[in-house]
Amino acid sequence: MPELPEVETIKTALNKSLINKKIKNVNVLQDKFRIKTQSDFAKRIENSQITKIKRRAKYLIIVLDNGYSIINHLGMSGQIKILKEKPSILDKHDHIIIECNDICIIYNDARRFGLMIYEKTNLLNEHKLFKHLGPEPFCDEYNGQYLFNKIKNKKSPIKPALLDQSIIVGIGNIYASELLYDAKISPIRPCNMITLDECNKIVIESRHVLERAIKAGGSTLKDYKKPDGSLGYFQNAHKVYGKENQLCPICKSNINQKHCIKKIIQAGRSSFYCSITQK
């Protein structure tokens, strides 16, 4: 599930409930993730106080007052649950439990493609997970000229390039399809055939699609503590993603239009697009 908007939503939720909380007890029931959780993870963070929660790309960073930070990534199937207290019966795949005085955070991840580790806060920027990352989609550095320079010599199609976190972070497989639809650019267009003008469009639409999702995710925050403790994820109203063989919203209004949204595989990932609307 998690792309940037989901992580941003969780960050907001955690910022409302975790600031200044003292970590009393930590249970690591599973340490085998994309990166192994350090064996002294619990010892390192217990008895520290949470200073702030940040996000970088799709990573959640919990900054502690003892010079360390917790780095968390949700992979494909990860969840952060916010509960009042540690439940007497844990769910399947509840892997790491972090208990504070009146709040309990649980990292649940069925496929274990995510991770939860600690790192010294002053070394975060040099961490191998962060070093290669490109700019955030909402920062000034990410603009049409930047994107144009980054991709002008690439011959790969544009869609896989948008998933490359060293070019731009936070865009996942769903939003890559959606933003290219909004920009009316075909996912199969080679990068070196994309004009500066089109790069501007891609930048604008990538921000739009993420903004909409964050806003909608934020609006579900009021009930982020559902009975089962799981966070309510934003169910995006996708225009092309998962809409194979349906008409796109623009073609729908054209009575003579018979072509449908196609599903193709690019670099091993599915892409959805309308060959009429997107050039």
Add this chain to the structure above:
DNA sequence: AGTGAGGCCTGAAAGC
């Protein structure tokens, strides 16, 4: 150097 395939895992859905 840049690119695509394979692999990490489990579970839901589709296929038989």
Add this chain to the structure above:
DNA sequence: TGCTTTCAGGCCTCAC
């Protein structure tokens, strides 16, 4: 119904 196969929204490593 029940077993098997396929597929999944991320990302890293490894060949070419």
